[in-house]
Amino acid sequence: MSRTLLSRRGLIVSGTALGGLWLAGCDRLSQAPEAAKFLDRDDQLNMSAQRLLLAGQPLAREFKTSEISRVFKANGSIAPQDPAYLALVQSRFANWALTVTGLVQRPLALSLAQLRALPARTQTTRHDCVEGWSAIGQWTGPQLSGLLRTAGLQPHARYVVFHCADTLGDSRYYESIDLFDAFHPQTILAHTMNGQPLAVAHGAPIRLRVERQLGYKQAKYVMGIEVTNSLDHIEGGGGGYWEDRGYEWYAGI
Ligand SMILES: Nc1nc2c(c(=O)[nH]1)N[C@H]1C(S)=C(S)[C@@H](COP(=O)(O)O)O[C@H]1N2
Ligand SMILES: [Mo]
Numbered sequence: 001m002s003r004t005l006l007s008r009r010g011l012i013v014s015g016t017a018l019g020g021l022w023l024a025g026c027d028r029l030s031q032a033p034e035a036a037k038f039l040d041r042d043d044q045l046n047m048s049a050q051r052l053l054l055a056g057q058p059l060a061r062e063f064k065t066s067e068i069s070r071v072f073k074a075n076g077s078i079a080p081q082d083p084a085y086l087a088l089v090q091s092r093f094a095n096w097a098l099t100v101t102g103l104v105q106r107p108l109a110l111s112l113a114q115l116r117a118l119p120a121r122t123q124t125t126r127h128d129c130v131e132g133w134s135a136i137g138q139w140t141g142p143q144l145s146g147l148l149r150t151a152g153l154q155p156h157a158r159y160v161v162f163h164c165a166d167t168l169g170d171s172r173y174y175e176s177i178d179l180f181d182a183f184h185p186q187t188i189l190a191h192t193m194n195g196q197p198l199a200v201a202h203g204a205p206i207r208l209r210v211e212r213q214l215g216y217k218q219a220k221y222v223m224g225i226e227v228t229n230s231l232d233h234i235e236g237g238g239g240g241y242w243e244d245r246g247y248e249w250y251a252g253i
Contacts, residue, residue, distance in 0.1 A: 060125055060126075060211035060212045061125070061126065063124040065124055065138060068138055069135040069137065072135040072136075072137050072202070073129075074201035074202055075131070075215065076173075076216075076220070077164075077168060077221065079200060080165055080167070082165055082167055085221065089200060094112075096112055097109040097110060097111055098110045098112075098189075098222065098223065098225065099224045100147060101224065102157075102161075102227035102228050103154040104153060104154060104157075105152030105154060106152055108147065108150065108151050112206075115141070115206065116191055118142035118146065119146070120140050120188070121140070121141070121186070122138060122139070122192075123138070123140075123186055123211065124139075125137070125139065125186070127218065128214055128215060129214070130215065130216065130247070137193055138194050139190040139192070139193060141188040141190035141191045141192065144182055144183075144187045144189060145184075145187070147189070148160070148183070148227070156229040157179065157229060158179065158228065158230070159177065159178060159179075160177055160179070160182040160225060160226075160228075161174060161176040161225070161226040161227075161234060161239075162174060162176065162219040163224040163225075164220060164221045164222060165223050166221050172235070172241075173219065173221070175219040175241070176234075177210055181213065186209070186210075186212070187208070188208075189208060190203075190209050202220065203218075203219075203220025203221050204221070207219060207221070208220075212253060213251045213252055216241075216242045216251065217240070217251050231249075
């Protein structure tokens with residue numbers, strides 16, 4: 001995977017690499033209980049440092065409601081045929097729950113009603129698909145940052161992975177983002193599009209909106225959120241369905 005030195009992922013990776021080097025030199029020290037305490041604090045400092053970087057992150061452009069596209073193309077999976085998903089549609093997602101698992105302090109399972117009751121952000125943004133079309137839509141849903149704070153990240157958390165309900169060929173759709181995008185204010189789990197409950201074609205019951213990234217990062221049919229420190233063990237290891245097929249993992253625009 002090629003990356004520019006200045007990519008945000010590069011910053012995290014090199015930060016981790018430096019930490020690793022430093023730790024490698026301090027093996028004996030780290031066996032002492034006092035040092036262990038210090039190391040814990042060091043991890044927390046990494047997280048606060050990341051939060052500080054986040055504070056200065058620019059927002060994606062937001063549009064006026066009058067600029068919402070009259071037609072917003074539905075693309076990729078538009079009617080998943082997976083039996084478990086069809087059963088959820090049948091029951092209007094009454095038995096659906098979004099799970100938050102992995103490197104968290106408190107795993108969560110939230111019903112659609114619970115997600116809809118959370119404070120929500122509404123944003124009108126432009127979606128850009130690599131296939132060469134764009135559309136402006138209005139999205140409403142809770143910020144991902146709120147959910148992650150409720151679940152509490154473990155110190156080694158690096159990525160947030162979205163597991164989807166749809167299968168293309170014989171692979172499940174999935175996506176992943178780093179903590180910069182996960183805590184970005186415009187990163188939301190949209191349950192509402194243009195003021196209406198999200199339609200199946202657009203990813204019901206919830207889909208990710210990570211506004212500074214291309215269309216394929218906007219995971220639809222999100223069933224589970226997994227916090228990890230590596231993407232290597234998931235599906236093809238590329239961090240997403242399309243990334244496993246050659247697309248760039250970092251799809252910033
Ligand atoms: N689960 C899932 N998410 C997905 C896809 C998909 O096929 N399955 N397609 C991606 C692509 S390439 C695009 S452009 C957008 C399309 O979103 P839309 O159907 O709301 O236009 O969803 C993205 N998220
Ligand atoms: Mo796309």
